[in-house]
Amino acid sequence: MENNTHIDWKKYVIVFLFTVGLFLSASYVSNYFGNKKIDQLKLIQDKISIDILSSETQFSLLSELSCKNISDSIISGELGELGRKLEWGQENIGMTDTVSYLKKYYSLLEIKDYLLTKKISARCNTKSAFILYFYTTAENCSECEKQGLALSALRDKYPELRVYSFDYSIDLSAVKAMLQIYKIEDTKLPALVIDEDVLTGFHSIDELEIRVKESFKLQETKPEEAVPQKTQL
Amino acid sequence: MVSFSGVVFYVLTFLSVYVQVFFLITFLENRKKIIIRNEPVKLAKYPKVTIIVPCWDEEKTIYKTVRSLLNLNYPKDKIEIFLIDDGSTDGTWNIIRKFAKPARPNGRSGGYPNIRIFHKENGGKYTALNLGLKYVQTNFLGCLDADSVADPESLVRVISYFEKDPNIMAVAPSIIAFKSKNIIQNAQKAEYDMSVYIKKMLGFLGAIHVTPGPLTIFRRKVFDDLGPYRHAHNTEDMEIAYRMQKNHYRIEQCNDAYVYTNTPLTIRKLYRQRLRWIYGFINNTIDYRKILFRKNYGNFSLFTIPSSIISIFAVGFLFGKMIYSLGSFLFSKIIQFQAIGLHLPNKVDYLDPFFINTQTLFFIVVILYFLIMFSIILGRKMTEGKWGFSFDMIYFLLIFSAIGPFWLLKAVYNTVLSRKPGWR
Numbered sequence: 001m002e003n004n005t006h007i008d009w010k011k012y013v014i015v016f017l018f019t020v021g022l023f024l025s026a027s028y029v030s031n032y033f034g035n036k037k038i039d040q041l042k043l044i045q046d047k048i049s050i051d052i053l054s055s056e057t058q059f060s061l062l063s064e065l066s067c068k069n070i071s072d073s074i075i076s077g078e079l080g081e082l083g084r085k086l087e088w089g090q091e092n093i094g095m096t097d098t099v100s101y102l103k104k105y106y107s108l109l110e111i112k113d114y115l116l117t118k119k120i121s122a123r124c125n126t127k128s129a130f131i132l133y134f135y136t137t138a139e140n141c142s143e144c145e146k147q148g149l150a151l152s153a154l155r156d157k158y159p160e161l162r163v164y165s166f167d168y169s170i171d172l173s174a175v176k177a178m179l180q181i182y183k184i185e186d187t188k189l190p191a192l193v194i195d196e197d198v199l200t201g202f203h204s205i206d207e208l209e210i211r212v213k214e215s216f217k218l219q220e221t222k223p224e225e226a227v228p229q230k231t232q233l
Numbered sequence: 234m235v236s237f238s239g240v241v242f243y244v245l246t247f248l249s250v251y252v253q254v255f256f257l258i259t260f261l262e263n264r265k266k267i268i269i270r271n272e273p274v275k276l277a278k279y280p281k282v283t284i285i286v287p288c289w290d291e292e293k294t295i296y297k298t299v300r301s302l303l304n305l306n307y308p309k310d311k312i313e314i315f316l317i318d319d320g321s322t323d324g325t326w327n328i329i330r331k332f333a334k335p336a337r338p339n340g341r342s343g344g345y346p347n348i349r350i351f352h353k354e355n356g357g358k359y360t361a362l363n364l365g366l367k368y369v370q371t372n373f374l375g376c377l378d379a380d381s382v383a384d385p386e387s388l389v390r391v392i393s394y395f396e397k398d399p400n401i402m403a404v405a406p407s408i409i410a411f412k413s414k415n416i417i418q419n420a421q422k423a424e425y426d427m428s429v430y431i432k433k434m435l436g437f438l439g440a441i442h443v444t445p446g447p448l449t450i451f452r453r454k455v456f457d458d459l460g461p462y463r464h465a466h467n468t469e470d471m472e473i474a475y476r477m478q479k480n481h482y483r484i485e486q487c488n489d490a491y492v493y494t495n496t497p498l499t500i501r502k503l504y505r506q507r508l509r510w511i512y513g514f515i516n517n518t519i520d521y522r523k524i525l526f527r528k529n530y531g532n533f534s535l536f537t538i539p540s541s542i543i544s545i546f547a548v549g550f551l552f553g554k555m556i557y558s559l560g561s562f563l564f565s566k567i568i569q570f571q572a573i574g575l576h577l578p579n580k581v582d583y584l585d586p587f588f589i590n591t592q593t594l595f596f597i598v599v600i601l602y603f604l605i606m607f608s609i610i611l612g613r614k615m616t617e618g619k620w621g622f623s624f625d626m627i628y629f630l631l632i633f634s635a636i637g638p639f640w641l642l643k644a645v646y647n648t649v650l651s652r653k654p655g656w657r
Contacts, residue, residue, distance in 0.1 A: 006439065007528055007535060015258055019251045026596035033591035040587060085587055092592060145565070146572035153573040205573050 320355025468513025
């Protein structure tokens, strides 16, 4: 038992080191799981990349003869899952170099998927339903948040609809080219491209629904038929 | 980039973990010294002890309290019991009077010759104690709150500490929550168990900051040298401990001396009690601020008080953060409602383990909770002698983290506005 004026400085230091040790261990474990998640994201991306490449190859091989088969096979459903996981990763793992690299890769895959879809619809003379969506994470954009939710809900309703979302602030030349083509400005975000028309600011789900129905003649899924869909936001 | 609130959160979490690790290492250093004596303790000499029981409207519990003192395993002629009615408005005085009635019709010594009773105008617990102090003639004295019951072996075990070391000036017992009737009391039981562990560790560090009302025994020299009890923001048992620490008087904790106390049965009463305690802590600390962070005052000044201050900040900050998160959650729901109405998004794959939080702070908070649970388990081991988990721990964590911030913030608020909380 210690005298009440006695101070064991060594103990204060040991406890400090021990606590630092606990923090370092926690950070190590956290990094370990963070890396696991990033590996998982990379795996999904590789899969999508192979899917798209395969679809492109198939498309080139078969030409016009098998339009039907092709359009069935190209739908790369994992794009939605990847998008959501990336968004979560950005918030929870932080915008590390790897996450930002993965995000760029994701945007590229989206563009490739978009181009392929466009090519197929031109060649097979079908009309694919897709919306290009531009948002920003560089500043607080509550309209973007709202628009994202509305688009997710729309996707739930119309599973055939494809939504490609792009972060305006991403440093990727391919995305910048898209921004140039559609003349998207950062002051007018969120921005949507539906059937070549550019819409800026928030648009409600009802408004979009009317446009989507008109442009693409989509069928709403009835609740009992609805299968869980993966959104791309 | 980590935000300012992120940095504050990290610092407070670091300090909170530091405090728990400090206790754990103290435990590992001293674990062999923690003993539970199951055999009756024999003293070389049984010194005379006076026990003062201040009562204010305690008709429901006073009888049991006095009976427990009469049943102490200690020579009857060595115990003086002072029952002091501090202007009760209920039947307390009538019950007390019965103990003073002569037991025999021939008028010879009463049934309980070692009991003296006093009645005074209501003036607060410290005035009742000070009235008792005036009449104390023994070298040892203590107080037993009238809502508590002493275990028969408690006093002799406490006194054995004084016998062992003449430098010990006060010994506090282990206070255990008496028979829990509901979840609120179960939660407090776990908390009292944890306090036993913490008090014992603070005892090893020479840094105890409260000498609780239920049966802390002092050498009379403490009051002869340092003066009587003070009002001390209704926490006189804390102030006397601060005063003793300031004057380098040693306080010990006797883990196997048990006193059972009635804990508040309702949230409201618990809130009132804790508000008084925390208010007392804040204001006594302000009164004694000059001995803070001074190495002359040992671990009391460098560890006990700072760690309590850290816990106030940590709880306050966490509460703020919780309110903020709740606010932003509601805000996002409003935005969601504006965007899509009542449509429920398909979120089937949110069960994916990918979405489990694996941030560093998450693991740290888990470690912190484990350390707290472990300290409750150790406290339970030190009182009940058994290892193990109990649901009381969960109740404690849930109830105290939900309501704790309110009494804490109110105590800070009252301090800022100089509003004094009542006793009950």
